Amino acid sequence: MTQFVLQARGLTKHYGHVVAMDNCDFDLRAGEILAVIGDNGAGKSTLIKALTGAVIPDSGEIMVNGEPVHFRSPLDARKAGIETVYQELGVAPALDITQNLYLGREQRRKGLLGTVFRKLDKSAMRQGSARQMADLGIRVQSIRQKVDTLSGGQRQAVAVARVAAWATSVVIMDEPTAALGVRETNQVLQLIERVRENGLPVVLISHNMPNVWQVADRIHIHRLGRRIAVVEPDSTTMEEAVAVMTGAKQPEALA
Amino acid sequence: MTKLDDAVLLEKEDRAGPWRAALSSQIAGPLAALVLAIVIFSATTDSFLNPGNLSLIAQQSVVVGTLALGQTLVILTAGIDLSNGAIMVLASVVIGNLATDGNVLGALLAGLATCLVLGLLNGVLVSQFSLPPFIVTLGVLSVLTAAARLYTDSQSYPITSEFLTALNEGPAFGGVTITYGVMLWIGLTAILGYALTQTAWGVRVYAVGDNPRAAALTGIKVKRVLLSVYLTAAVVYAFAAWQALGRTPTADPSGYATANLDSITAVVIGGTSLFGGRGGVVGTLIGALIVTVLANGLTQAGIDSLYQQVGTGVLVVIAVAVDHFVRTRQTR
Numbered sequence: 001m002t003q004f005v006l007q008a009r010g011l012t013k014h015y016g017h018v019v020a021m022d023n024c025d026f027d028l029r030a031g032e033i034l035a036v037i038g039d040n041g042a043g044k045s046t047l048i049k050a051l052t053g054a055v056i057p058d059s060g061e062i063m064v065n066g067e068p069v070h071f072r073s074p075l076d077a078r079k080a081g082i083e084t085v086y087q088e089l090g091v092a093p094a095l096d097i098t099q100n101l102y103l104g105r106e107q108r109r110k111g112l113l114g115t116v117f118r119k120l121d122k123s124a125m126r127q128g129s130a131r132q133m134a135d136l137g138i139r140v141q142s143i144r145q146k147v148d149t150l151s152g153g154q155r156q157a158v159a160v161a162r163v164a165a166w167a168t169s170v171v172i173m174d175e176p177t178a179a180l181g182v183r184e185t186n187q188v189l190q191l192i193e194r195v196r197e198n199g200l201p202v203v204l205i206s207h208n209m210p211n212v213w214q215v216a217d218r219i220h221i222h223r224l225g226r227r228i229a230v231v232e233p234d235s236t237t238m239e240e241a242v243a244v245m246t247g248a249k250q251p252e253a254l255a
Numbered sequence: 256m257t258k259l260d261d262a263v264l265l266e267k268e269d270r271a272g273p274w275r276a277a278l279s280s281q282i283a284g285p286l287a288a289l290v291l292a293i294v295i296f297s298a299t300t301d302s303f304l305n306p307g308n309l310s311l312i313a314q315q316s317v318v319v320g321t322l323a324l325g326q327t328l329v330i331l332t333a334g335i336d337l338s339n340g341a342i343m344v345l346a347s348v349v350i351g352n353l354a355t356d357g358n359v360l361g362a363l364l365a366g367l368a369t370c371l372v373l374g375l376l377n378g379v380l381v382s383q384f385s386l387p388p389f390i391v392t393l394g395v396l397s398v399l400t401a402a403a404r405l406y407t408d409s410q411s412y413p414i415t416s417e418f419l420t421a422l423n424e425g426p427a428f429g430g431v432t433i434t435y436g437v438m439l440w441i442g443l444t445a446i447l448g449y450a451l452t453q454t455a456w457g458v459r460v461y462a463v464g465d466n467p468r469a470a471a472l473t474g475i476k477v478k479r480v481l482l483s484v485y486l487t488a489a490v491v492y493a494f495a496a497w498q499a500l501g502r503t504p505t506a507d508p509s510g511y512a513t514a515n516l517d518s519i520t521a522v523v524i525g526g527t528s529l530f531g532g533r534g535g536v537v538g539t540l541i542g543a544l545i546v547t548v549l550a551n552g553l554t555q556a557g558i559d560s561l562y563q564q565v566g567t568g569v570l571v572v573i574a575v576a577v578d579h580f581v582r583t584r585q586t587r
Contacts, residue, residue: 075474090472094465094532099458104473106455118454148582162473 003030004066005201006051006082006170011060013046020046021057022225028170033192033202035212038222039246044205047222048174051203052084053077064169081168087175090159093148097140098122098129100147101162132165136194153184157191164195171195172203177211189215209238221245229254281526281534284577285541288524288570292545296552303555306431312547313437314423318343318502319514320543321440321495323521324447325488327539330522331451332464332484333531334381334388339492340514341399342373344507346496348403350419351412351506359416367493373399374489375482382481396515403508414504423501436498440540443491447536460484465532521546524570528578545570 008026038044049055053071107121108114177185213233221229229251243249297304329336346366353362380391422436451457462470525542527534550563
């Protein structure tokens, strides 16, 4: 039986007269990369915001590992194990790799040094980040390297590594390669596959169809505020999917 | 499907010691400049390198040097505090006025409270209302400059309390007097340096100054960090007010008119970036010493003190140029 890690049923969201989500469903299976594609204004980002707690839907239900959840803030989603990588490079360039990986979740020393003097456990954090970078196959000279000495692809890799380190159920990536060149995009795509191989399902929002066809296991096509089809890259061509996405073709016409 | 061939492998982590870390950091440049200035003035004048003069240099640095520590915190968050000198002056006249009743400790605490209230004002305007720190502190500077004179009716209060001027005293080690004020300055630098480099609060201060959006995305409460920075700086300014009363035992509402800019100068020469996220308090301590050494050394050498301003200006431009180079070289 297929396990669903993240699901949504009948999500609806109105902004005045604008319908951003219209009875929208969503399913993410364990161990898969699910791409979400859709035209500009189709409501992808509203769906993603609802799944990450940034938007509270008017109605509908979200389930994590089959349990209904009610996210009131991004913090709630994070507590449920959902972490997000954003398009803009979400790293602090003047800090080093370890500091970025542990930003907002710093570890303190045990005993008085930690409780009274609030001293950070730098060596434990360095070990943790070295392990995390190695697990994801991210190559850097040193864990102490400041992020501004890294290339754009490596920086996004650090952002992915942080998210993958803390996510316990889902990693969501919102246009993670939009700001990157071809070579760096490929590095990040490899990283996304690594995250899946390490056991976390990934939701990839992307405008780049070749990228989607390269890594996705299934593709959620979004149109007019709802999911109108789910296809697999092996059985559907990019042209067909784009035609459905833009309304040139009805989803029933897909093989 | 892509192969994972050219990802993999983490190169062995280098074991950089604290020395290498210090030398590769922003402190290296200012430290070299300080040492160079000391060597040059020692070689060219007879009077520079003697214990009494060195002690004097440290004492002359404490007020602006202490203000600059608070300024460093604010600048690390990509802010700026134009009001720190005025906050210090208002606190010192409040202390001077209340101390005339003889309740010296109460007066000092009232000075601290004055700083905290004004730090809270700056902090709330900057964090909660997201107003630009330059404008907020410029406005507060203007208000406080007038407020100090209105409060005192443009009079100064002589300080007679030994407790209030105690920071200008201190033990002598082999002819070199180290005043309690200098010890306090170094102690504050050590405490703030520890807080910035060894605690989560410090990492978050740097992160907020470096990339507030990324900091917020990781769950850091950016507004709370900003507020904590302005309040911490306010406590430091209260110490500066105490230092100032020791240096000149008069609470003068029109004193220290350029201390705000002098503190920024010390921060910048000390290698902290005006764009936030880079630098630290040890550099600022060195930066404050450089400015004083320059003034003192040129005076010893019999050179017009106007050249001290020229020299300081050149150092500021060099420091900003170095920072610009550091920040742009990595943008690839």
